[in-house]
Amino acid sequence: MPHTSPSSLSAYDYLVELLSQTDDSDFIREILAALLTEKEQKEIANRIQIFALFQQALPQREIAERLGVGIATVSRGAKAYGQHDINQLLPNLSHLNL
Incomplete structure (x- = not known):
């Protein structure tokens, strides 16, 4: 799982940065399932x-x-x-x- 520090980023930028650091589609699916209805x-x-x-x-x-x-x-x-x-x-x- 990628590591990104949220301290200097907006929440949206944090998400973009996090997603850009992984090629694990299951991880991305989990994030989207947690964030979106x-x-x-x-x-x-x-x-x-x-x-x-x-x-x-x-x-x-x-x-x-x-x-x-x-x-x-x-x-x-x-x-x-x-x-x-x-x-x-x-x-x-x-x-x-x-």
């Missing part, structure tokens, strides 16, 4: 799936229907997709089971 984990998964479907150039309404989420959820995902270079940050999301 099941609903929050599902929302993150939905956001990633929305990005994957945007990479496939699907329309927002079809994405909402496919994932069983509201159009507002997809619209927020579209906004984030447009504000960040998702294709660079999360390339090749096509391997996801959608």
Whole structure:
């Protein structure tokens, strides 16, 4: 398990630093399970799936229907997709089971 001193970091920066120091996916899963509710984990998964479907150039309404989420959820995902270079940050999301 990695060691990071939280004394000089914000809580968020501490988490980023901690996660960047490990390649142990079980450890990362444990941290995320401790920090996020099941609903929050599902929302993150939905956001990633929305990005994957945007990479496939699907329309927002079809994405909402496919994932069983509201159009507002997809619209927020579209906004984030447009504000960040998702294709660079999360390339090749096509391997996801959608």
